[in-house]
Amino acid sequence: MKKKRARRMLETAREYVGNDVFTPPDFAEVRLKRFLRTYLWVIYVSGFRNAVVRQHFRDLKEAFRNFDLDAIAAIDAIDASVLPIRNQRKANAFVQGCRMIQAEGWKRFKRRLSGGGRAVLRELPWMGPATSQHMALALGLEDTEKCDTWLKQCATACSASVPELVTYLSRKYGLTRQQVDNYLWRYCSDHQALP
Numbered sequence: 154m155k156k157k158r159a160r161r162m163l164e165t166a167r168e169y170v171g172n173d174v175f176t177p178p179d180f181a182e183v184r185l186k187r188f189l190r191t192y193l194w195v196i197y198v199s200g201f202r203n204a205v206v207r208q209h210f211r212d213l214k215e216a217f218r219n220f221d222l223d224a225i226a227a228i229d230a231i232d233a234s235v236l237p238i239r240n241q242r243k244a245n246a247f248v249q250g251c252r253m254i255q256a257e258g259w260k261r262f263k264r265r266l267s268g269g270g271r272a273v274l275r276e277l278p279w280m281g282p283a284t285s286q287h288m289a290l291a292l293g294l295e296d297t298e299k300c301d302t303w304l305k306q307c308a309t310a311c312s313a314s315v316p317e318l319v320t321y322l323s324r325k326y327g328l329t330r331q332q333v334d335n336y337l338w339r340y341c342s343d344h345q346a347l348p
Contacts, residue, residue, distance in 0.1 A: 154313040154321060162307055163322050163333065165348035166340035175335040177293035180267065185259045189220040191291050192250060196243050196279045198287075203342060209237035217247065226255040246278035253277060270294055290331055298334035303341035310347055 178187070193213060197206045206213075216236050218224035228248050233241040253276070254262050266273045271294075274285040282300075289295040298304060298319045308318040322333045340348045 155311045159311040162348045166336040170339045180293040186220040195288050212237045225251040250277040296330045298330050307337050
């Protein structure tokens with residue numbers, strides 16, 4: 154690994170981001186609506202730019218009944234052509250996932266999630282390895298990074314894998330994995346370039 158390059162990247166990103174770094178919630182305090190908001194967000198940003206999803210998220214929230222689980226589960230079919238982001242597979246996945254959670258019950262699902270982490274998240278539609286890792290980070294379920302395009306590019310520039318890069322930097326600087334992820338991602342996302 155190119156350790157000097159890795160350190161320079163993180164230091165540049167930290168200087169840019171400052172103290173405005175993402176702090177995940179305590180998962181024990183995560184309520185149903187926050188979970189559903191995060192689930193919808195992660196589905197829609199998968200393979201998509203955050204800025205585009207952010208621009209349309211209010212309309213997506215309204216289309217998905219303001220995260221009322223019973224109302225979402227009652228949707229017979231959703232026509233993605235009327236949504237601001239017209240991806241039928243993503244819309245269907247979210248509705249199907251909500252139905253699964255409703256059928257099990259939020260409290261029971263959350264208890265299983267607390268014990269099973271990403272393995273339980275992977276049961277939901279659209280939750281593959283990368284998206285379940287992103288959700289685990291965003292919900293405070295696990296101190297991890299998300300292997301998105303920017304972190305992959307940072308790792309490649311340092312001749313490392315994403316986990317190797319994040320492990321090295323978190324240990325070197327005494328940061329959580331989430332903090333390393335956030336510093337690098339924020340810089341890259343805002344500048345559309347590596348630090």
